[in-house]
């Protein structure tokens with residue numbers, strides 16, 4: 001077995017703690033979704049955005065009952081607000097969209113703006129937004145940036161007033177983004193490169209702390225993915241054939257219970273490498289061309 005290159009991005013979401021409510025800027029208050037876990041870190045960040053009496057709510061957490069009193073408290077104490085203007089979503093995964101119904105029950109029939117995707121929306125009625133869409137509230141503007149890869153319906157939201165980018169699950173405060181079975185790594189890398197073209201001073205991710213070196217972070221993500229490609233190719237060239245074996249060789253410092261997630265990531269890379277024409281698939285076995 002040949003030597004495989006070392007990993008670059010080694011920080012992880014596990015054990016990361018954050019306060020339930022925090023004011024991150026004159027326009028941004030973060031409220032934790034109360035859904036911590038190996039894949040959500042301290043839980044989903046939900047954001048109150050704007051300076052007025054009715055701020056926007058970006059993402060709604062998973063729908064856990066412990067979240068609502070915190071959201072109420074943040075609206076009242078942190079923003080001196082009377083309620084919410086509307087709900088905006090980054091994408092339709094359950095830890096972002098799951099709280100919509102309970103927030104609507106508490107704050108009234110708020111509209112929900114997201115890029116429609118029948119697969120995840122279910123029966124939810126949404127205001128269709130897409131790349132370039134703008135949503136205004138007092139003191140802040142959100143501009144949608146279509147960033148598929150982690151999820152096809154994913155929009156990052158750019159706030160020009162602070163040159164801030166709400167990246168949802170595309171860039172995280174710690175660790176790396178999962179590319180699920182219905183995700184697409186090629187799309188994801190394209191999305192990251194698109195974010196690099198923006199003038200960004202700070203990233204507010206959907207999980208973990210704010211990122212104050214946005215360019216370095218995004219470039220590290222791209223480097224990490226390029227390295228994974230190399231590791232996989234090196235593994236295949238040295239005779240490793242299956243995803244399970246590749247995971248064992250590449251993720252020596254990752255606990256076993258995360259190997260299923262690692263396998264998902266390795267498979268996403270393998271699918272991309274097949275499309276790039278450098279890897280061939282034969283059932284469960286892969287080989288370098």
Ligand SMILES: [Zn+2]
Pocket residue numbers: 091093150151169
């Ligand atoms: Zn997600």
